[in-house]
Amino acid sequence: MKLNIEIPDWLYDICSDRVFLDDEEKMKFVIDIAKRNIKEGGGPFGAAIFSKKGELVSCGANLVLQNNMSVLHAEIIAIMLADKKLNTFSLSSLGDFELFSSSEPCAMCLGACLWSGVKRVVFGASKEIAKSVGFDEGPVFEQSWDYLKKKGIEIKGGVLSTDAEAILYEYRQSNGIIYNG
Amino acid sequence: MKLNIEIPDWLYDICSDRVFLDDEEKMKFVIDIAKRNIKEGGGPFGAAIFSKKGELVSCGANLVLQNNMSVLHAEIIAIMLADKKLNTFSLSSLGDFELFSSSEPCAMCLGACLWSGVKRVVFGASKEIAKSVGFDEGPVFEQSWDYLKKKGIEIKGGVLSTDAEAILYEYRQSNGIIYNG
Numbered sequence: 001m002k003l004n005i006e007i008p009d010w011l012y013d014i015c016s017d018r019v020f021l022d023d024e025e026k027m028k029f030v031i032d033i034a035k036r037n038i039k040e041g042g043g044p045f046g047a048a049i050f051s052k053k054g055e056l057v058s059c060g061a062n063l064v065l066q067n068n069m070s071v072l073h074a075e076i077i078a079i080m081l082a083d084k085k086l087n088t089f090s091l092s093s094l095g096d097f098e099l100f101s102s103s104e105p106c107a108m109c110l111g112a113c114l115w116s117g118v119k120r121v122v123f124g125a126s127k128e129i130a131k132s133v134g135f136d137e138g139p140v141f142e143q144s145w146d147y148l149k150k151k152g153i154e155i156k157g158g159v160l161s162t163d164a165e166a167i168l169y170e171y172r173q174s175n176g177i178i179y180n181g
Numbered sequence: 182m183k184l185n186i187e188i189p190d191w192l193y194d195i196c197s198d199r200v201f202l203d204d205e206e207k208m209k210f211v212i213d214i215a216k217r218n219i220k221e222g223g224g225p226f227g228a229a230i231f232s233k234k235g236e237l238v239s240c241g242a243n244l245v246l247q248n249n250m251s252v253l254h255a256e257i258i259a260i261m262l263a264d265k266k267l268n269t270f271s272l273s274s275l276g277d278f279e280l281f282s283s284s285e286p287c288a289m290c291l292g293a294c295l296w297s298g299v300k301r302v303v304f305g306a307s308k309e310i311a312k313s314v315g316f317d318e319g320p321v322f323e324q325s326w327d328y329l330k331k332k333g334i335e336i337k338g339g340v341l342s343t344d345a346e347a348i349l350y351e352y353r354q355s356n357g358i359i360y361n362g
Contacts, residue, residue: 003185003186004184004185005184005185008182064270065270067270071260083249083252084184089246089250090251106296107325110288110319112252117251138328139295139329144325147319151317179271181297
């Protein structure tokens with residue numbers, strides 16, 4: 001039996017063989033995914049996984065609403081698609097990969113970052129902003145991130161944070177659905 | 182485009198319209214899933230979601246190895262299949278559901294429990310035992326569980342813990358693959 005997760009064509013199509021130069025360019029890309037996802041009826045979150053050389057590996061958008069499935073956050077989709085593409089359950093077995101997210105990963109996605117085998121996690125908006133908009137981020141503590149750091153994962157927040165936070169505010173103003181458990 | 186997750190036939194087949202009487206019977210069921218999954222080449226973890234009346238809603242096994250995908254822990258599979266079956270991204274919108282897991286949920290699955298909308302989480306083996314076997318459980322702290330409790334989720338550990346822990350020890354002795362990030 002197959003459990004099918006619907007990946008929208010637009011998300012599939014933007015995942016080209018592009019090479020990105022720096023953190024800002026990568027962050028702009030995932031912010032644009034979040035913007036597009038809102039237009040398509042989804043939640044205001046985007047993510048992507050890149051190789052060390054800046055090659056785009058996979059794209060994720062929050063597909064909770066489109067698939068009616070609570071765990072389909074942008075980071076989870078990006079990790080599943082990267083694993084599928086590279087045929088591995090541990091990206092670290094194939095090199096150094098990094099995960100970018102438009103917003104600070106929630107408790108679930110923080111854990112997923114660890115299992116994915118990425119060596120770097122970069123995000124834009126802080127969880128405080130996501131919370132202020134109404135999204136429960138779950139039990140994410142400073143020591144949660146410290147745990148990942150001790151495992152050799154680099155964590156960097158606040159990249160293009162003003163742009164990243166603006167999407168969350170826009171989503172609230174447009175009365176977007178806030179889907180908590 | 183569809184992202185296909187392969188659900189083994191045996192896991193699909195055991196998910197019948199059965200009604201369970203108490204926590205021990207439910208825990209025995211998810212421990213049996215974990216045992217069967219080891220035989221089928223998977224990781225030593227099983228999970229299931231039940232309605233308040235004890236009706237079996239969905240079954241999950243750790244399918245990381247079978248699907249080559251890091252996020253496919255037993256709890257995640259059980260949540261995805263329950264959401265699919267009931268066509269909702271929040272089980273709490275349809276009543277009180279409970280998630281049983283043979284082993285204490287890892288950091289990712291703990292977060293996923295929150296998003297799923299279950300009202301009760303019950304597990305067998307503690308994370309200390311899973312860790313001692315070699316599985317990194319990620320940043321799960323007492324305050325992580327406290328966070329869920331404050332959200333109205335009941336947490337109960339240690340049900341049939343001896344049986345639940347025995348599977349983990351057996352898996353290690355059989356040199357089962359330990360898949361961390």
